[in-house]
Amino acid sequence: MAELVGNVLVGQSGGPTAVINASIAGVVSEALNHECIEEIYGSLNGVLGILNEEFVDLASESQQTIRGLRHTPGAALGTCRYKLKKIQDFERVLEVFKAHNIRYFFYAGGNDSQDTADKISKLAQEQGYDLRVIGIPKTIDNDLPVTDHCPGYGSVIKYICTTVREVACDNEAMGQGDLVQIVEVMGRNAGWIAAGAALAKRRDHPHDPPHLIYLPEVAFTTEKFVADVQRVLKREKYCLIVVGEGLVDPDGNYISADDKTDAFGHAQLGGAAEYLQSLVEQNLPGVKARTVKLGMAQRAAAHAGSKADADEGFLAGQAAVKAAVLEAETDKMVTLVRGDTDHYSCETGLAPLADIANGVKKLPREWINEDGVSMSHQFVRYAQPLIQGETAVPHENGLPVYAKLDKVRVDKLLTPYEV
Amino acid sequence: MAELVGNVLVGQSGGPTAVINASIAGVVSEALNHECIEEIYGSLNGVLGILNEEFVDLASESQQTIRGLRHTPGAALGTCRYKLKKIQDFERVLEVFKAHNIRYFFYAGGNDSQDTADKISKLAQEQGYDLRVIGIPKTIDNDLPVTDHCPGYGSVIKYICTTVREVACDNEAMGQGDLVQIVEVMGRNAGWIAAGAALAKRRDHPHDPPHLIYLPEVAFTTEKFVADVQRVLKREKYCLIVVGEGLVDPDGNYISADDKTDAFGHAQLGGAAEYLQSLVEQNLPGVKARTVKLGMAQRAAAHAGSKADADEGFLAGQAAVKAAVLEAETDKMVTLVRGDTDHYSCETGLAPLADIANGVKKLPREWINEDGVSMSHQFVRYAQPLIQGETAVPHENGLPVYAKLDKVRVDKLLTPYEV
Secondary structure, eight states: OOOOOEEEEEEEOSSOBSSHHHHHHHHHHHHTTOTTEEEEEEETTHHHHHHTTOEEEGGGSOHHHHHHHTTOOBOTTOOOOOOOOSHHHHHHHHHHHHHTTEEEEEEEESHHHHHHHHHHHHHHHHTTOOOEEEEEEOOTTOOOSSSSSOTTHHHHHHHHHHHHHHHHHHHHHHOSSOEEEEEEEOOSSOOHHHHHGGGGSOTTOTTSSOOEEEOTTSOOOHHHHHHHHHHHHHHSSEEEEEEETTOBOTTSOBSSOTTSBOTTSOBOOOOHHHHHHHHHHHHSTTOEEEEEEOTTHHHHOGGGOBHHHHHHHHHHHHHHHHHHHHSOOOSEEEEEEEOSSSSOOEEEEEEEHHHHHTOOOOOOGGGBOTTSSSBOHHHHHHHGGGGOSBOOOOEETTEEOOOOOOOOBOOOOSOOOOO | OOOOOEEEEEEEOSSOBSSHHHHHHHHHHHHTTOTTEEEEEEETTHHHHHHTTOEEEGGGSOHHHHHHHTTOOBOTTOOOOOOOOSHHHHHHHHHHHHHTTEEEEEEEESHHHHHHHHHHHHHHHHHTOOOEEEEEEOOTTOOOSSSSSOTTHHHHHHHHHHHHHHHHHHHHHHOSSOEEEEEEEOOSSOOHHHHHGGGGSOTTOTTSSOOEEEOTTSOOOHHHHHHHHHHHHHHSSEEEEEEETTOBOTTSOBSSOTTSBOTTSOBOOOOHHHHHHHHHHHHSTTOEEEEEEOTTHHHHOGGGOBHHHHHHHHHHHHHHHHHHHHSOOOSEEEEEEEOSSSSOOEEEEEEEHHHHHTOOOOOOGGGBOTTSSSBOHHHHHHHGGGGOSBOOOOEETTEEOOOOOOOOBOOOOSOOOOO
């Protein structure tokens, strides 16, 4: 196998997670092992940084900083939601790659990012430019196909379960059969995140909180919701609900209008949690409803992160470099592959980028119990290993300390490009 | 000094905190040291449990459970917001105390609870019933007078600062001068909690997030708010705001209506965060605003709790017992007293319950900077020691494990009372 000598470029895209930086740490750590790799660059704000030739020298960062990335949330290189569309954009990417002798491109992101990586890879092949492109999975949404699960998912659900357990302690002290607590979590199109809250229940305690989980996969009706809450409040002092932000009615319309107006044209400021709160107040006199909206805090909560997740994020970054350098692979994404024994183990595999770019992994309908508001044992068996272990975040002066890149700029070599 | 032989009763009242259970652990641990104490009872749901004679035997709980209370959020005995009003209520309390030979009553709570304790103590004195009543401070609001600070406050602000630091990592990756993040925290009448977010800034980094803190102490106007946000967005990629739930306009009216209607009679579902979000969207075209509402999660977040706070909560419980047993004190609340050297230290003192019940400690106006949206060095020096150290919460299967009381009931001796 011909050794490909040149530089590495790594970038991050889409919404940050608690562990996408761990993947960058994995790329940098592994890249240092290979002599064919001369420089290790990071692109600022994903593909935008490529178009604008905004690269930083990752090899010059201190080892302490790279190690710190293993527990630092956000996306240290910056991210973007910019989509390469025009053919000129793609040609600019290759022009920049050639100018900087980029021979290895690693891109951490979700479906759209893998699609972008795929197109860059294919154009390079067409032009006969020797480039190895490997995608690194990243998304709290856990909806990438082929891979068993996605780095970022384990940490978000671990944090949500921690929150559920703690809010439950509070609510149990306060409730007298008259308290509804609604915790709104992310996940507009799939219920993976809300479903993960089911892990907060202790084994063999089906009545533990969360008492009700509302998922986008199950059509929502007010009648069933009110009946669900009443059933729980008969049994418990309080009713703890976890709701994904993207609830839909039986016709498939979002129940909490995103366009900021309700059916009557009035401004409606709230989301799913406020909507459920209003239903409680309208339909269950004397019952108090309180809301928690974790918002972006949930995908950044590295202080309560899963060690398994952070380690797998790092592993995925390492695996990307190994596949490109040692196996001369390109146009693939790293996947996480679960061992088939009862004892959880996780290795990496590879799948064609095109397979990732065009697919979505749905929450299996059979993992949702018939009551529509709780998860089956199969789901718990799937998700439980992903939250194991606690990330060791260093604290200073009482607060977690997160790594910041020095971001030593790489000289630009080309004329500016109009994005 | 005459030794007073009899039983202990301890209760919890008001909103739970991350460390009110630590105070109960302190009471139980210390009470076991004194032979004059025969039984250690807990009252379920504060004074309601007294009226209804619902006591549990705390001495029969395992040592493991009592130790677990030191890091368990919520209020393990249950709490209440019931206010004793009628003279019959107070007489019932004494009747129950006499029936169970309660000679030591410890009550953990805020102003109202200390007021209740005061009245019970005074009635006992009037009736010549030998009873020692000591209050234990508890409130995330940090608004009790006399005491330097309140158990519960350090943990809530540590969690908020952790969240601010993490959300900032996320926002910095996403923002391009067009992102406003609003984190809504508790504190309807005083800004202590929102002010605490200032500790998230690194020393000598005044431009660190949170960029803007809105407090109930500073009259809110849309004009200043929009100018504040514009100023930050010129300098930073994003603007991170922390807002207390109880913002008021220059006339002293809450700006986010609690009565669920806006000035036009339209339903308004949101709180302070949603209100600021709507102001951004109306006044700053092209700028995205996102919200996090920590709700009850913030006062229950023991997994990110302050060790200093939990230790002081425990200490306050111990001190209450010591004062009553060893010093024959009554009608007092334990206070936290800060040492007067530069190196932080904390001891306990005592103050008359009446002084606590009728006072409120306001956030000093001179601790708020002239810009109205940041805190002075004096505030930081005051609050910094309160978030030091990390509570060691045991984890099992990836999640924190919290103690639950067995709640072995004490036999009722009286006829039921109509509450």
